[in-house]
Amino acid sequence: MSRDVGRARMPEIGFYTLGGQPESPREMLDEVALGEDLGFGTAFLSERFSIKEAASLTGAMGAVTSELGVATAATNHNTRHPAVTAAWATTMHRLTGGRFTLGLGRGLAPQLAAFGLPPITTAQMEDFIGLMRRLWRGETVEGHDGPAGTWPRLRLDPTFDEDIPVALTAFGANTLALAGRAADAVVLHTYFTDETTARCVRTVREAAERAGRDPAAVRVWACFATVPDHLPDEVRLQRTVARLATYLQVYGDLLVRTNDWDPAALERFRADPVVAGLSGWADIVATRPEIEHIADVLPDAWLAPAATGSPEQCAKSVAAQFDLGVDGVIMHCSSPAELAPVVDAYATNHRRTA
Numbered sequence: 001m002s003r004d005v006g007r008a009r010m011p012e013i014g015f016y017t018l019g020g021q022p023e024s025p026r027e028m029l030d031e032v033a034l035g036e037d038l039g040f041g042t043a044f045l046s047e048r049f050s051i052k053e054a055a056s057l058t059g060a061m062g063a064v065t066s067e068l069g070v071a072t073a074a075t076n077h078n079t080r081h082p083a084v085t086a087a088w089a090t091t092m093h094r095l096t097g098g099r100f101t102l103g104l105g106r107g108l109a110p111q112l113a114a115f116g117l118p119p120i121t122t123a124q125m126e127d128f129i130g131l132m133r134r135l136w137r138g139e140t141v142e143g144h145d146g147p148a149g150t151w152p153r154l155r156l157d158p159t160f161d162e163d164i165p166v167a168l169t170a171f172g173a174n175t176l177a178l179a180g181r182a183a184d185a186v187v188l189h190t191y192f193t194d195e196t197t198a199r200c201v202r203t204v205r206e207a208a209e210r211a212g213r214d215p216a217a218v219r220v221w222a223c224f225a226t227v228p229d230h231l232p233d234e235v236r237l238q239r240t241v242a243r244l245a246t247y248l249q250v251y252g253d254l255l256v257r258t259n260d261w262d263p264a265a266l267e268r269f270r271a272d273p274v275v276a277g278l279s280g281w282a283d284i285v286a287t288r289p290e291i292e293h294i295a296d297v298l299p300d301a302w303l304a305p306a307a308t309g310s311p312e313q314c315a316k317s318v319a320a321q322f323d324l325g326v327d328g329v330i331m332h333c334s335s336p337a338e339l340a341p342v343v344d345a346y347a348t349n350h351r352r353t354a
Contacts, residue, residue: 007039007347009067013318014042014221014330015339016073017061018052020239021284025051025060032061032068035336038343042069044103044187044330047076049111055088062096070096073187073221073330074105074169077128078117083154086135090156093164101185102132105169108250122174123147129166129182136162167219171254176200180207185219190332191244191305193259194324197222201325219327225306226331228314228342234288239333240303241295245275245282265299272297307331307342315345322352 017031032043043061047054054075061070070092077085085102092100106120113119127148134141138160144151167185170176179186180203188200205215227239247255248269256266269275274293279285282294295303307317321329331339 007037007343009041010039010343010347010351011041011069012322012328012352013040013343013346014044014069014071014328015040015334015336016044016046016330016332017335018045018057019333019335022051025057028057029060029064031336032065034340036065036068038336038340039347040068040336040343041328042071042101042330044071044073046073058092058100059095062092062099065096065099067099069099069101071101071103071167071185073103073167074107075103076107076112076120077104077125077148078112078120079115082128082131082148082151083135083156086132086154086156089132089164090136090160090162093162101165101167103167103169103185103187104128106171106175121147122178125168125175126178126182132164132166136160136164167221170200170204171251171258173203176203177207180204180209180215180218181211181213183218185221187221187330188223188326189247189255189258190223190225191247191255191259191302192222193305196259197321197326198324205325220325221328221330222321222324222326223330223332224318224321225333226314226318226339226342227306227308227333228311228338229309230311230341231334231338236308237288237291237295238283238286240306240308241298242283242286242291243333244298244303245269245286245291245294246284249275249278249281259302261302262299265302269294269297306333311341311345312349314342315350318342318346319350319352 015035017028035043045057054072058070089102109119124147127146135156138158141154165184168179168183169187170179171189201220204218208215208218227236252266274290307314318329
């Protein structure tokens with residue numbers, strides 16, 4: 001494919017493709033093409049077991065772009081055989097000319113349990129990363145029996161000598177430390193406070209140093225909700241209030257503990273009759289009046305870690321994330337078309353390089 005690429009690449013900014021509840025995976029094709037033209041460095045894909053299967057979509061992402069980085073953030077290591085994942089990553093690595101990053105995460109324990117899979121542990125992910133690197137180097141792994149699983153023989157191609165980046169989506173200190181000692185990049189969670197983001201960066205760097213690695217070699221991405229005010233009010237409410245409410249529904253205790261927020265405020269949120277009466281995740285099922293009510297229930301400070309306002313204000317907030325020590329910022333919660341004015345303002349007035 002040949003297409004004129006627009007603005008020069010800005011490797012320090014990224015976006016998520018197929019955010020929310022897309023009607024068709026084909027929406028991604030225009031999104032990544034526009035993202036590349038706008039100058040984004042990397043497009044991230046969060047796998048969902050519906051119409052967001054990662055191997056299919058990352059192949060398409062690589063095929064319709066020529067410079068844009070392609071990353072999963074994330075897929076789960078235990079939903080595919082390790083040889084399948086290693087072959088997928090190698091195929092993507094060569095298909096894209098080295099633009100692919102295999103991003104792994106813990107996933108949601110209830111969903112894994114429904115699949116008959118146990119919760120993912122730090123030891124499993126570390127073992128799995130080691131297996132990937134060995135297979136990418138062309139090794140034959142005989143009789144592996146470790147935290148990630150037991151396999152009699154794993155092998156791809158003995159001529160392989162691939163250097164494929166691995167990323168981890170991380171919340172807690174154990175995963176952050178694993179990223180520091182074993183991964184190439186880490187993607188933080190949305191709605192982390194500035195203090196939390198800075199602490200996470202320190203945790204990753206210190207773990208890398210203890211492992212004898214260059215602390216600067218592990219790329220830390222902030223995942224920063226970026227919802228400019230040229231979007232309709234209802235959309236902005238859904239992508240800020242309802243999205244945060246969903247995070248609190250799914251893993252509220254962890255997010256509150258990580259940010260050192262008041263647990264009593266979380267209990268008030270959970271006990272609220274509107275929240276308790278929702279039939280599903282807030283960002284999917286809540287009506288506008290319900291979301292407006294939830295906005296009054298949530299502390300203002302919990303919604304503050306986001307880029308909102310004019311494109312200029314959003315760009316300034318994005319740039320400020322680099323002061324916390326991160327190497328990249330993912331403009332989360334909006335599509336490339338919606339982010340275009342923000343990217344223009346960032347490139348013109350606020351660009352930071354990591």
